[in-house]
Amino acid sequence: MDALLELLTKDSRLTAEALAARLNLTPAEVQTKIAAWEADGTILGYQAVVDPEKTPQGGVTALIEVRLTPERGGGFDRLAERVAKFDQVATCWLMSGGYDLAVVVQAASLQEVARFVTEKLSTLGGVLSTVTHFQLKIYKQNGFLSVPTPDGARLPITP
Amino acid sequence: MMSLDPDPSTLRVKSKISDRIQAIPRSGIREFFELVLNAGDVISLGVGEPDFATPWHIREAAIYSLEKGQTSYTSNLGLLDLRKSIAKYVAQKFHVSYDATKEIIVTVGVSEALDLAFRALLNPGEEVIYHEPCYVSYSPTIYMAYGVPVVVETRAEDNFALRAAAVEKAITPKSKVIMLNFPTNPTGAVMDPAELQGIADLAIKHDLIVITDEIYSELLYSEREHPSIAALPGMKERTILMHGFSKAFAMTGFRLGYACAPPELTEAMMKIHQYSMLCAPITAQVAAVEALEHGAAPMEEMRKAYWRRRNLVVHKLNAAGLPTFQPGGAFYAFPDIRSTQMTSREFATRLLEEEKVAVVPGTAFGKAGEGFVRACYATDENQLAIALDRIAAFAQRHRS
Numbered sequence: 001m002d003a004l005l006e007l008l009t010k011d012s013r014l015t016a017e018a019l020a021a022r023l024n025l026t027p028a029e030v031q032t033k034i035a036a037w038e039a040d041g042t043i044l045g046y047q048a049v050v051d052p053e054k055t056p057q058g059g060v061t062a063l064i065e066v067r068l069t070p071e072r073g074g075g076f077d078r079l080a081e082r083v084a085k086f087d088q089v090a091t092c093w094l095m096s097g098g099y100d101l102a103v104v105v106q107a108a109s110l111q112e113v114a115r116f117v118t119e120k121l122s123t124l125g126g127v128l129s130t131v132t133h134f135q136l137k138i139y140k141q142n143g144f145l146s147v148p149t150p151d152g153a154r155l156p157i158t159p
Numbered sequence: 160m161m162s163l164d165p166d167p168s169t170l171r172v173k174s175k176i177s178d179r180i181q182a183i184p185r186s187g188i189r190e191f192f193e194l195v196l197n198a199g200d201v202i203s204l205g206v207g208e209p210d211f212a213t214p215w216h217i218r219e220a221a222i223y224s225l226e227k228g229q230t231s232y233t234s235n236l237g238l239l240d241l242r243k244s245i246a247k248y249v250a251q252k253f254h255v256s257y258d259a260t261k262e263i264i265v266t267v268g269v270s271e272a273l274d275l276a277f278r279a280l281l282n283p284g285e286e287v288i289y290h291e292p293c294y295v296s297y298s299p300t301i302y303m304a305y306g307v308p309v310v311v312e313t314r315a316e317d318n319f320a321l322r323a324a325a326v327e328k329a330i331t332p333k334s335k336v337i338m339l340n341f342p343t344n345p346t347g348a349v350m351d352p353a354e355l356q357g358i359a360d361l362a363i364k365h366d367l368i369v370i371t372d373e374i375y376s377e378l379l380y381s382e383r384e385h386p387s388i389a390a391l392p393g394m395k396e397r398t399i400l401m402h403g404f405s406k407a408f409a410m411t412g413f414r415l416g417y418a419c420a421p422p423e424l425t426e427a428m429m430k431i432h433q434y435s436m437l438c439a440p441i442t443a444q445v446a447a448v449e450a451l452e453h454g455a456a457p458m459e460e461m462r463k464a465y466w467r468r469r470n471l472v473v474h475k476l477n478a479a480g481l482p483t484f485q486p487g488g489a490f491y492a493f494p495d496i497r498s499t500q501m502t503s504r505e506f507a508t509r510l511l512e513e514e515k516v517a518v519v520p521g522t523a524f525g526k527a528g529e530g531f532v533r534a535c536y537a538t539d540e541n542q543l544a545i546a547l548d549r550i551a552a553f554a555q556r557h558r559s
Contacts, residue, residue: 007467
């Protein structure tokens with residue numbers, strides 16, 4: 001991966017100046033590259049990684065395994081894209097193995113997930129079955145540990 | 160009434176310490192360490208080790224070996240599996256092949272390997288040529304093995320790389336060993352392949368042994384491959400290649416290194432090692448196998464982080480009016496602080512007092528380090544940015 005892109009995936013808040021100093025580029029070069037990636041869809045967006053347990057409303061997250069009937073010509077794409085469009089769907093992957101789509105759904109309550117699965121997802125033509133798993137606890141997301149464990153301290157001066 | 164005279168029993172005990180050990184001066188680093196400890200909340204660019212904890216898969220391998228009850232001695236030379244992994248790794252990285260059964264010895268860090276090598280090689284009065292500024296242990300270790308340390312100073316004009324011509328001037332009939340460390344602690348200097356060949360030619364011409372400390376050889380920031388002198392024609396049979404796990408795999412506390420050398424030399428080092436150390440700790444050895452077999456990706460991640468920080472540090476130091484060359488390797492920048500009209504020690508002491516930032520005076524690494532300080536960039540990028548802003552403010556204030 002491009003070093004600039006890699007750094008942005010770790011911390012997207014760094015300014016063009018700060019990025020440039022770390023990568024031996026000029027701020028203008030950094031801005032040009034970022035603008036090009038935003039334009040061509042390489043960079044889809046920027047987000048904060050939030051621990052839902054620390055937010056007042058919390059909400060629920062579910063992983064839903066979906067089996068589909070593939071369609072002639074398009075395979076799974078048309079159906080998968082249709083599923084992905086629902087606001088509740090945070091992540092949608094086509095999978096190898098025992099089922100076809102892994103759908104991560106975020107909703108305010110268990111009932112809302114249930115309603116989404118029974119009314120929206122299961123009723124789509126081509127959906128053969130769904131298995132819903134609720135998330136109980138997060139230990140790590142997007143590379144961040146929920147409880148960061150500080151590494152052991154170093155001596156301040158060593159040879 | 161308090162007496163200012165030292166306690167007579169202290170004097171009596173002191174008189175029992177060997178003259179040779181009494182003659183070794185206190186380490187400059189040690190002295191500075193105490194200053195920093197007393198300074199309170201400091202951002203330290205004074206460390207000589209990675210800020211990353213050992214990658215989890217390596218730590219996990221160590222834990223698992225303890226679970227399995229692997230708590231015994233190992234062969235004096237080290238676990239055969241580890242030596243095989245080392246042979247494979249060294250062959251791939253340095254293009255020189257060693258026999259795992261008789262040309263590799265696992266040691267407690269490169270520091271022990273150095274001690275073994277000097278004790279195995281030197282008769283009293285024989286000379287070891289090494290370059291300064293350098294890691295603090297070289298000269299005392301040579302001295303403690305009854306050798307004579309002969310310094311070749313590297314120069315700022317050469318970005319602290321070593322020139323074969325300078326080495327040649329230091330050769331005498333008593334010379335026995337040339338000692339190299341590139342990339343270098345504290346300068347981050349790397350070696351030009353042509354100069355390295357020149358040094359190899361000298362070693363062959365004068366029948367000298369070469370010890371090469373490759374501890375920073377993974378932490379390089381150019382596309383160019385790192386040449387080890389051991390791989391040059393005619394050199395394997397007269398070279399001791401030393402390497403370890405501390406820097407590249409962030410395993411300093413595991414205390415594990417190794418030496419690769421011709422069988423007779425390995426055997427001689429083993430003679431000392433078996434009586435002084437017996438073997439390196441087995442937990443560290445098991446962890447090291449995991450590091451060599453599966454540690455490439457996490458190591459590359461760390462290398463990239465150091466590369467970004469090097470760019471940041473060099474950029475900011477130069478912008479602050481402290482000329483700093485782009486170090487080719489390791490994780491140290493070596494800024495020239497002469498524009499402040501201070502000595503290295505003054506600069507480091509006052510920076511600590513006024514800005515609560517610790518760097519190490521260049522003179523801790525030899526006289527040739529005067530006018531420079533070592534700033535280690537193995538530190539979190541945000542902290543690094545703050546420290547550098549403070550250094551810039553300090554330099555600005557004190558520039559006449």
